[in-house]
Amino acid sequence: METILELKNISKSYSGITVLDNVSVGLEKGEVLCLVGENGAGKSTMIKIMAGVIAPDKAGAITAFGNSYDRLYPRQAKDLGIAAIYQDIDLVDNLTVADNIFLGGELKKKNGLIDTKTQEKISDELLHRLKISKIKGEMILSDLSTAQKQCVQIVKALKDEAKVLILDEPTASLGDEETRILLDMVTTLAKSGMGIIYISHYIDELFKVGSRLMILKDGRMVDIKKVSETNAEEVIHAMIGRDTGSFYFREYFPLGEGALEIRNFSQKKTVHDVSLTIRQGEVFGLGGLVGAGRTELIRMIYGCDKNRYGMVILNGRDITPKNPRDAIKKGIFMIFEDRKRDGLFTLRSVKENITVSANEKKEFIDLKKETKTVENSIKKFGIKMSGQETEVVNLSGGNQQKTLIARCVLDPGTLYIFDEPTKGVDIGAKEEIYKHILDLAKAGKYIILVSSDMPELISMSDHIGIMREGRLVGIVPAKDATESELMRKYLGF
Numbered sequence: 390m391e392t393i394l395e396l397k398n399i400s401k402s403y404s405g406i407t408v409l410d411n412v413s414v415g416l417e418k419g420e421v422l423c424l425v426g427e428n429g430a431g432k433s434t435m436i437k438i439m440a441g442v443i444a445p446d447k448a449g450a451i452t453a454f455g456n457s458y459d460r461l462y463p464r465q466a467k468d469l470g471i472a473a474i475y476q477d478i479d480l481v482d483n484l485t486v487a488d489n490i491f492l493g494g495e496l497k498k499k500n501g502l503i504d505t506k507t508q509e510k511i512s513d514e515l516l517h518r519l520k521i522s523k524i525k526g527e528m529i530l531s532d533l534s535t536a537q538k539q540c541v542q543i544v545k546a547l548k549d550e551a552k553v554l555i556l557d558e559p560t561a562s563l564g565d566e567e568t569r570i571l572l573d574m575v576t577t578l579a580k581s582g583m584g585i586i587y588i589s590h591y592i593d594e595l596f597k598v599g600s601r602l603m604i605l606k607d608g609r610m611v612d613i614k615k616v617s618e619t620n621a622e623e624v625i626h627a628m629i630g631r632d633t634g635s636f637y638f639r640e641y642f643p644l645g646e647g648a649l650e651i652r653n654f655s656q657k658k659t660v661h662d663v664s665l666t667i668r669q670g671e672v673f674g675l676g677g678l679v680g681a682g683r684t685e686l687i688r689m690i691y692g693c694d695k696n697r698y699g700m701v702i703l704n705g706r707d708i709t710p711k712n713p714r715d716a717i718k719k720g721i722f723m724i725f726e727d728r729k730r731d732g733l734f735t736l737r738s739v740k741e742n743i744t745v746s747a748n749e750k751k752e753f754i755d756l757k758k759e760t761k762t763v764e765n766s767i768k769k770f771g772i773k774m775s776g777q778e779t780e781v782v783n784l785s786g787g788n789q790q791k792t793l794i795a796r797c798v799l800d801p802g803t804l805y806i807f808d809e810p811t812k813g814v815d816i817g818a819k820e821e822i823y824k825h826i827l828d829l830a831k832a833g834k835y836i837i838l839v840s841s842d843m844p845e846l847i848s849m850s851d852h853i854g855i856m857r858e859g860r861l862v863g864i865v866p867a868k869d870a871t872e873s874e875l876m877r878k879y880l881g882f
């Protein structure tokens with residue numbers, strides 16, 4: 390075995406708080422080293438040190454391909470063949486796919502201009518090699534789904550012929566089929582000799598692709614094991630200190646009298662005449678493959694996007710929002726999937742982010758009370774940070790998601806739309822979020838839950854609406870739904 394990248398006694402602290410504590414680990418050629426741990430455990434920090442994005446505290450060393458360093462710098466890491474793909478998509482929306490792939494290393498023509506044609510050709514070849522046929526180099530990035538953008542990021546890493554590939558929750562926004570393709574890709578790349586570091590909150594994935602599993606807790610490595618010598622229960626236990634299954638056993642309660650109607654929603658190519666009724670206190674799940682039109686539908690319900698048709702009727706009263714601002718006024722809230730773009734003010738504090746919409750309606754803000762409320766939210770959701778004034782940008786991915794949900798729960802509304810609410814959230818915190826969604830339901834709210842996580846959809850919903858190619862093709866009671874039955878319906882056979 391050949392160790393290609395190694396951390397020796399690496400620590401990292403921020404203003405006195407240790408987030409990575411004396412970690413030593415080596416990555417071998419051709420292996421997939423998986424990293425697991427709760428939100429805030431230090432996973433992203435560790436890989437950012439490997440990629441040279443952040444400097445570790447002085448003391449330890451990083452050895453890469455036989456040479457030892459105090460720290461790496463991004464450019465240096467890249468030249469060594471270390472490529473990292475981070476949790477949040479890090480591409481430029483108004484450039485083409487090819488421009489994004491070549492960003493920072495543009496191919497130039499003799500006259501100094503960018504050689505767009507060749508860039509697109511090479512991009513297409515790379516995409517083809519990875520069997521991604523739907524994306525073309527000439528496409529504008531903003532027209533791509535989150536999943537497709539994720540693929541572009543991987544292609545970008547491959548272009549540089551990386552020897553080490555680091556993936557931070559790559560499947561968080563992918564559907565089942567795309568996840569399968571990605572996992573195959575990872576296996577193939579490892580077989581070809583690449584060393585891969587793989588972070589995911591989906592434990593079953595780790596057992597599919599992993600060679601070894603490293604468990605981080607509060608910045609410390611608590612265990613490292615061959616995947617063949619451990620199992621999911623053991624890993625979860627080491628990670629959060631208690632057992633939990635993939636299915637959540639929710640409480641069911643009688644539904645209320647009220648009804649909320651989604652009536653005749655259409656948008657040119659993406660959504661075709663979708664109507665459904667949600668009963669008061671009901672969690673209405675929306676399932677389907679990526680691209681089935683779920684995101685488009687809920688965005689319309691929230692008043693986003695022009696050129697849409699459809700009405701939202703609450704107990705006979707028209708509450709169709711004109712735009713998202715109007716939606717919030719009418720008590721319709723959306724917890725977006727892409728928390729960075731659509732939800733959080735990342736340069737503001739945790740406190741401001743939690744209270745922003747609740748405060749918008751108040752004339753006076755009781756500061757003492759506010760601090761107390763925020764304190765409660767932080768405790769309830771277990772948001773890990775150094776204080777209420779911490780800027781959201783400094784939180785780990787999962788803790789950002791918890792912050793966003795804490796905000797929405799604080800604000801009294803009618804309809805709550807959750808788009809992949811537990812994406813990037815660790816398995817322990819998931820249950821916390823589920824409890825809050827159910828609290829809302831219990832309080833007589835209406836809930837729409839979009840989720841690609843089938844156990845989540847089945848265990849949380851009352852009914853599941855199935856979308857395929859922009860149409861609502863069926864509604865099933867969640868209680869007797871199974872994963873295989875749903876998948877068949879998603880695919881249409």
Ligand SMILES: Nc1ncnc2c1ncn2[C@@H]1O[C@H](COP(=O)(O)OP(=O)(O)OP(=O)(O)O)[C@@H](O)[C@H]1O
Binds near residue numbers: 430434476784
């Ligand atoms: N720039 C920073 N300033 C202060 N604290 C930070 C900063 N960056 C990260 N942290 C803290 O370091 C801890 C570890 O964060 P990290 O992003 O490594 O967690 P993670 O294991 O990747 O979690 P997740 O599963 O939620 O992505 C967190 O508590 C986070 O708030």
Ligand SMILES: [Mg+2]
Binds near residue numbers: 476786
């Ligand atoms: Mg992270």
